[in-house]
Amino acid sequence: MASTTATTAAAQETHVETHPSHLKHYFVSSEQQFDAAKLGMWLFLVTEILLFSGMFVAYAVFRIWHPEVFVEASTELNPWLGGLNTLVLLLSSLTVALAIHAAQGDDRKGLVRNLIITVLLAAVFMVVKYFEYTHKFHLGIFPGGFFSYEEMTNPYVPLFFSIYFVMTGIHGVHVLIGMGLLSWLASRAYRGHFSSDYYTPVELCGLYWHIVDIIWIFLFPLMYLI
Amino acid sequence: MSSQHGHHIIPKKTLYKVFGALAFLTVLTGLTAEYVDLGSLNVPLALAIAISKATLVATFFMALKYDNRVNTLVFMLGILFVGVFLVFTLFDTVFRGDLGNVGSETISEIERLESTMREGEAAARSDSAAAQMPGMEEDGAAVDSLDIDAQAEDNDATAPNMTPAPDTTSATGSAGSGASSTAP
Numbered sequence: 001m002a003s004t005t006a007t008t009a010a011a012q013e014t015h016v017e018t019h020p021s022h023l024k025h026y027f028v029s030s031e032q033q034f035d036a037a038k039l040g041m042w043l044f045l046v047t048e049i050l051l052f053s054g055m056f057v058a059y060a061v062f063r064i065w066h067p068e069v070f071v072e073a074s075t076e077l078n079p080w081l082g083g084l085n086t087l088v089l090l091l092s093s094l095t096v097a098l099a100i101h102a103a104q105g106d107d108r109k110g111l112v113r114n115l116i117i118t119v120l121l122a123a124v125f126m127v128v129k130y131f132e133y134t135h136k137f138h139l140g141i142f143p144g145g146f147f148s149y150e151e152m153t154n155p156y157v158p159l160f161f162s163i164y165f166v167m168t169g170i171h172g173v174h175v176l177i178g179m180g181l182l183s184w185l186a187s188r189a190y191r192g193h194f195s196s197d198y199y200t201p202v203e204l205c206g207l208y209w210h211i212v213d214i215i216w217i218f219l220f221p222l223m224y225l226i
Numbered sequence: 227m228s229s230q231h232g233h234h235i236i237p238k239k240t241l242y243k244v245f246g247a248l249a250f251l252t253v254l255t256g257l258t259a260e261y262v263d264l265g266s267l268n269v270p271l272a273l274a275i276a277i278s279k280a281t282l283v284a285t286f287f288m289a290l291k292y293d294n295r296v297n298t299l300v301f302m303l304g305i306l307f308v309g310v311f312l313v314f315t316l317f318d319t320v321f322r323g324d325l326g327n328v329g330s331e332t333i334s335e336i337e338r339l340e341s342t343m344r345e346g347e348a349a350a351r352s353d354s355a356a357a358q359m360p361g362m363e364e365d366g367a368a369v370d371s372l373d374i375d376a377q378a379e380d381n382d383a384t385a386p387n388m389t390p391a392p393d394t395t396s397a398t399g400s401a402g403s404g405a406s407s408t409a410p
Contacts, residue, residue: 034233035294042297046304053308060312061319079256086252090279094245097236097287104235210288214280220252221272225259 022198034200041204045211048174052215055167059222062163066156073152073160074226076141078132082224085128086216092121093213096182096206103199108189111202115186118209122179129172136161164223171219174212181205234292244286251279 020030027033063070095118102110140148143165147158185205188194194202255275264271285291290298331339 039296042300046300049304049308053311057312057315061315064320083252083256087249090245090248090252093283093287094241097241101235101238104233207288210283214283217279218276221255221276225255225272
């Protein structure tokens with residue numbers, strides 16, 4: 001009896017040894033599970049890219065049909081604010097990459113700190129967008145049929161602003177979702193859920209955040225710098 | 227102790243350098259848009275800079291350079307399909323109006339113009355038909371409603387100021403032609 005208990009105990013120990021809590025039974029190793037998760041995330045990100053590409057194609061079609069209208073309408077946008085937002089998002093991409101670096105090095109404090117800074121930078125982005133939007137509303141620039149800005153009378157000018165509001169609006173929703181995800185991650189990281197063995201959620205949300213940044217990298221010149 | 231030893235840790239220095247390059251490219255985008263005038267090449271230049279920035283983010287921040295190649299494959303396939311989407315849509319929209327019976331007006335505008343034309347012509351025809359036979363007027367009106375192509379041609383011929391045809395004869399029928407705006 002003693003030998004079986006010893007064997008069972010040894011077996012259990014080995015079982016725990018080779019089976020960390022995050023590893024699902026259907027994966028051979030943590031490595032494989034992580035790679036599978038990453039591939040799944042990339043597949044999702046491609047759907048996100050295609051989501052935005054629908055709007056970019058609409059932009060292209062209408063811009064080719066009315067090029068001078070787009071040039072005129074985009075003069076209302078402030079390229080300094082757009083440029084500031086671009087730098088803010090690029091910086092937030094850096095901080096989220098640093099967060100992953102911290103997770104890989106078991107630096108819990110660094111991980112939490114970088115995640116929080118990323119969320120704060122995203123908040124700065126949203127504040128700048130808030131000011132941009134309210135300024136437009138103040139001038140009577142609204143999406144679609146509510147447009148009432150007398151300075152620009154070409155009937156296709158509201159088209160540009162509709163595209164602007166929809167594209168930056170949906171992008172803004174993605175930024176808000178990212179802020180939620182990153183805050184959730186910061187909370188989990190603070191409670192010690194992540195380590196160099198397991199930081200998959202941080203990695204995946206980081207990838208999401210980078211795609212949001214990449215979308216803005218294209219939005220900025222096409223909207224603000226025509 | 228099943229540490230994920232297969233994961234490549236990107237050194238902080240690399241991350242900072244990539245950010246520096248991204249910030250520089252952002253400033254470059256702004257400056258070239260403001261001070262460099264290449265005419266119709268300005269947009270491709272801005273896009274080229276944006277593509278470089280996106281490539282840097284994807285390669286280093288998203289670690290595609292150090293990952294399993296299948297992730298890069300998935301990403302590139304996504305980009306490919308965006309390209310297909312864009313090109314095939316533009317094949318349609320850029321060449322609209324190259325056939326004479328399609329204009330840049332909306333369908334409601336064309337219908338409004340056609341009904342105005344039709345009323346004018348019906349009135350003119352009823353004047354002349356009244357001189358010949360009663361009842362001819364109805365046949366004339368029915369033929370008019372079916373003959374949309376002829377109507378459109380009449381529109382182009384008789385009301386040039388209202389329906390400026392898009393620049394169909396130009397070889398570069400895409401971005402930059404600018405002649406298709408309907409200024410009031």
